[in-house]
Amino acid sequence: DDTTQFIRSFTIKIATSQCAKIATNLCAPLSSVNSQLLKTIQVILDGKSENDALNKLLVLTGMSWQEIDILRAYRNYYLQLGHQTTRDTVNHALINNPSVALCLFNYFEARFRPNPAWDDPVLREEEVLFPLRLQLLESMASVSDINDDKILRTLFNLIDATMRCNFHLRRSLDDYFVAFKINSLGVIDMPSPKPQNEIYVHAVDMEGIHLRGGKVSRGGIRWSDRPDDFRTEILGLMQTQISKNALIIPTGAKGGFVLKKNDLKFSPPSSSLETREAGKKAYITLIHGLLDLTDNYSDNKVIRPQNIVSYDDPDPYLVVAADKGTAKFSDIANAASTDYQFWLGDAFASGGSHGYDHKALGITARGAWKCVQRHFRELGKDIQNEAFTVVGIGSMDGDVFGNGMLLSPYIRLLAAFSGQHIFIDPNPSASDAPFNERKRLFDLPGSSWNDYDRTLISNGGGVYFRSDKDIPVSAELKKWLGIRYKSLDGESLIRYLLAAPVDLLWLGGIGTYIKASTEKHEEVGDRSNDNVRVDATSLVARVVGEGANLGFTQKARIEYGLRGGRINTDAVDNSAGVDTSDHEVNLKILLTDLQKKSIIADYQPLFISMTGEVCRQVLANNYAQSLCLSLDQLRSADNSAVFLQLAERLEAAGFFDRVVESFPQTKAILSRPGQIITRPELAVLMAASKMYLTQRIENQTALLHDECCDCYLQAYFPDQVNEHYNNHLSTHPLASEIKATIVSNKIINQAGCSFLSLDNGDENGNILDHVGCYLTFDRVLDGDGLRLAIYALDNKMAADKQYILLLQLEKTLAGFCRWASLRNKKIRPDANTIDCYSRNLQDFENYFNQQESIQLKQQLELYQQDGIPEELAQRMVFISSLNDFPFMVSLSAETATDFITVFKLFNEITHYLGLYEIYEQLAKLPPHDYWEQKVSTDLQADIKRIIGLLINAILLSKSSTCAGYFDLLPEKQKINRYRRVYQEINTVLPVNLMPYIALTKELEKLVVPDL
Structure with a gap:
């Protein structure tokens, strides 16, 4: 028939020595495995299975190609855990010990073969798994090599830590691949940080992983170019995602995949069509693997996947997002979600054609810009109205870089570099031309710096390839960068650009470009940029905006921050993207349910119409988080001990890992000048504090189910x-988690991480009481309204003056919470409680505003001189006078006396006994440790308690004034003794708390006769 035919011949080499003996014992002559052998050869020829040394197990054990493939999958996963073990070493362990290899598969088979007789996990354990473990141990006794023994035991641990596997679901299908779900905490030899669980997907043409920090978690899926250690890459990104996701409802997750064929390397945007299609196919395989092992949800019930044996609790929440190389794949994931009839529908993968287009919205860049604006405001510069210089990483076709370089008409972009090009414009025109050209490139699909109009570039500039070996250095470039050479290669020029004297270094591209001087390049884990990376000590840019992930190592951020550089973390700066995706998913969950119930016909128009408001909410979060860091900088400068103790506490509770977060030991921070804690360090503390508080709130259903939290x-x-x-809204499956996250973010953003120091650390402690108290008084004082009024003064008054106002508000609220805690008051933000305190506050404010006080007038004038509007200034003067407000409301209720009468008596007693001066002295006396702080706090509480007793005594006496009451006392020596101690304290200011303890004892004797 004129077709060319081929004859293929194969030589089978029988194993020798010990393996041959074992093979002889395990299986019949070669003829008995003839069928399996032919099948294996065929699937290898068809490209459905890998052709590697593990296939020897076929003739050694009689295992089928798919059964061998299970061991191959575990081998490949094992190699991703970062051990100093090679593929050949693991192969050697399995092939040289085929009886153990067979036992490992038999144990796997027994764990995951669906069998109605073994539906009871206890029965499966007793009748099947336990005997197989004993058999495995017996087989292990024959392993003579200690390295083989360790590898085989680790493989057994991995199988035992597997909670689900799709092997029996996929075994007979044409699109066969293996996916298994690992309980990461159950893997003994796994490096930190450990995810809560992970799904590994293994196919002949790809490998993939999805790491999750919790049951409700989210993060992007990336196309990795690191086949040897892609899990390490994804793990680092997951850790960043966890910090970033402290802002939103789910915790962090991250996924990724690699192609196995060497000729299909990922190199966007220039990848071949074949490579792009292979990447798309690999992505689909990964998504199918995830959905194979994920529960569904319908009618408020969890539905387990069929033909999957599960050893974990119900787990229906799975969402993914776009990342490097998968920006256009969300619709593919949502199509798979539809095929699986997954309950989240097209909320499964955010950012698809029916979701929010992050690049079109520019949301990630806009969020990072909020943080950059704050840095510059604190430097006294308004970058929306004043020119500033920038060096950037990225190109105008990119989302974060491109959108970012269009966010102010006053940007003077002096240089930028991407993966391919270097752009130089030493003296950009002050006209609109550079901005307009950047906009043109942004709108041009697939543009690069090479498309930039050269006629618009200033003298001495140009566009070069990053790979160029000889780039001429112009006079303008020499003057700006201090270069002494006539020419440089592209990589050397990039190093100069990173260390350039500019106002802003804007990161919008992929790669880690800055390390600490104490770090080695190999520690960074980004080999492709080793030749351009510089130390943080080389940077002179005033501000860094991390629109991209992992541009700095955390140690580099800290080193740069200690040298005066203004930087947050990537998790803080570029959180707007994940925040937007989270809003998208939760809106779709709600709207899909309403559509299913026929409450709305088509939710898409409504969903799209809310885009603007969602963006405003997201950007407000970026504003609030960067503000939190600024306020915590001031708080920690005043009292670093609180933050260092918090770090130790969060670490002990498992919410914080110093090594992973590169957070120094306490001694190292205490040895710094001024005991400075940098913004990057405060950022990881902020994330850990939010996660801790969110979980504590979630565990306390009383507050979450209270109508006051709706x-x-x-x-x-x-x-x-x-x-x-x-x-x-209450029917939303994540309603409780949303409430907990919103409350946690609100409190930490406003009160700072030190809010958690109010908690006494007891596992059954009173953090819930602090939360309820804070929310109550924040609403009583109209904290939200006050903050908005202060925020409105951005660029109208100095940032540090704004922060003083905000800190005063938070100091007042913290004082209220401490009072409630010391008095064991259970305050909830319900309508009655808020109304009670609000009425007293209004009475007090009316009385307060009628008073003529030189001190108050001076304070009001100072506020107004700082640029604060009169109404806000008046309000802040009042707020600063509220330290004892809840205490006086309580006294008013206890004594059945109107609030103003109680206030007058309180004020009179405090002045008569000189207690204001005592409060000031205690505040100025720095505590040396936690116990001194506690004693100081308790002393002030004791003084307040005694004042309350005095007020009650005066109200019950024949006198209506404090002075008259003491004149009526029969024992004048008590008041005289108090005055002597008071005089001694004021004559020689104490250096410790003992004199104040003595004074408090004398004060108590005034109202307790027997003392």
């Missing part, structure tokens, strides 16, 4: 949802 659920959703579908 407003925080409503605050998450746009106004249109609240106006029309408010009654349906």
Whole structure:
């Protein structure tokens, strides 16, 4: 028939020595494995299985190609854990010990073969798994090589830590591949940080992983170019995602995949069509693997996947997002979600054609810009109205870099570099031309710096390839960068650009370019940029904006921050993207449910109409988080001990890992000048504090189910949802998690990490009481309104003056919480409680504003001189006078006396006994440790308690004044003794708390006769 035919011949080499003996014992002559051998050869020829040394197990054990493939999958996963073990070493362990290899597969088979007789896990354990473990141990006794023994035991541990596997679901299908779900905490020899669980996907043409920090977690899927250690790459990104996700409902997750064929390397955007299609196929395989092992959810019930044996609790929440190389793949993932009838529908993968287009919205860059604006405001510069210089990493076709370089008309972009090009413009025109050209490139699909109009570049500039060996250095470039050479190669020029004297270093591209001087390049884990990376000590840029991930190592951020550089972390700066995706997913969950119930016909128009409000909410979060770091900088400068103790506490609770977060030991920070804690260090503390507080709130259902917290659920959703579908919000599957996250973020963003220091550390302690108290008084004082009024003064008054106002508000609220804690008051933000305190506050404010006080007038004038509007200034003067407000409300209720009468008596007693001076002295006396701080706090509480007793005594006496009451006392020596101690303290200011303890004892004798 004129077709060319081929004859293929194969030589089978029988194993020798010990393996041959074992093979003889395990299986019949070669003829008995003839069928399996032919099948294996065929699937290898068909490209459905790998052709490697493990196939020897076929003739050694009689295992089928798919059964061998299970061991191959575990081998490949094992190699991703970062051990100093090679593929050949693991192969050697399995092939040289075929009886153990067979036992490992038999144990796997017994764990995951669906069998109605073994549906009871206890029965499966007793009748099947336990005997097989004993058999495995017996087989291990024959392993003579200690390295083989360690490898085989690790493989057994991996199988035993597997909670689900799709082997029996996929075994007979054409699109066969293996996916298994690992309980990471159950893997003994796994480096930290450990995810809660992970899914590994193994196919002949790809490998993939999905790491999750918790049951409710989210993060992007990336196309990795690191086949040897892609799990290490994904693990680092997951850790960043966990910090980033402290802002949103789910914790962090991250996924990724690699192609196995060497000729299909990932190199966007120039990848061949074949490579792109292979990447798309690999992505689909990974998504199918994840969905194979994930529960579904319908009618408030969890539905387990069929033909999957599960050893873990119900786990239906799975969402993914785009990342490097997968920006256009969300629709593919959502199509798979539809095929699986997955309950999240197209909320499964955010950012698809029916979701929010992050690049079109520019949301990630806009969020990072909020942080950059704050840095410059603190330097006294308004970058929306004043020119500033920039060096950037990225190109104009990119989302974060491109959008970022269009966010201010006053950007003077002096240089930028991407993976391919270097752009130099030493003296950019002050006209609109550079901005307009950047906009043109942004709108041009697939543009690069090479498309930049050369006629618009200033003298001495140009566009070069990053790979160029000889780039001429112009006079302008020499003057700007201090270069002494006539020419440089591209990599050397990039190093100069990173260390350039500019206002802003804007990171919008992929890669780690800055390390600490104490780090080696190999520790960074980004080999492709080893030749351009510089130390943080080389940087002179005033501000860094991390629109991209992992541009700095954490140690580099800290080193740069200690040298005066202004930087947060990537998790803080570029959180807007994941925040937007989270809003998208939770809105779709709600709206999909409403559509299923026929409450709305088509939710898409409503969903799209809320885009603007979602973006405003997201950007407000970036504003608030960067503000939190600024306020915590001031708080930690005043009292670093609170933050260092918090770090130790969070570490002990498992929410913080110093090594992973590169957070120095306490002694190292205490040895710094001024005991400075940098913003990057505060950023990881902030994330850990939010995660800790969120979990504590989630564990306390009393507050979450209280109607008083419904407003925080409503605050998450746009106004249109609240106006029309408010009654349906409580049915959202994540309603409790949303409330907990909103409350946690609100409190930590405003009160700072030190809010957690109010908790006494007891596992059954009173953090919930602090939360309820804070929320109550924040609403009583109209904290939100006050903050908005202060925020409105951005660029109208100095940032440090704004921060003084905000810290005063938080100091007042913290004092209220401490009072409630010391008095064991259980305060909840319910309507009655808020109304009671609000009425007293209004009475007090009316009385307060009628008073004529030189001190108050001076304070008001100072506020107004700083540029604060009169109404806000008046309010802040009042706020600063509220330290004892809840205490006086309580006294008013206890004595059945109106608030103003109690206030007058309180004020009179405090002045008469000189207690204001005592409070000031105690505040100025720095505590040396936790116990001194506790004694100081308790002393002030004791003084307040005694004042309360005095007020009650005066009200019950014949005198209506403090002075008259003491004149009536029969024992004048008590008041005289008090005055002597008071005089001694004021004559020689004490250096410790003992004199104040003595004074408090004398004060108590005034109201307790027997003392």
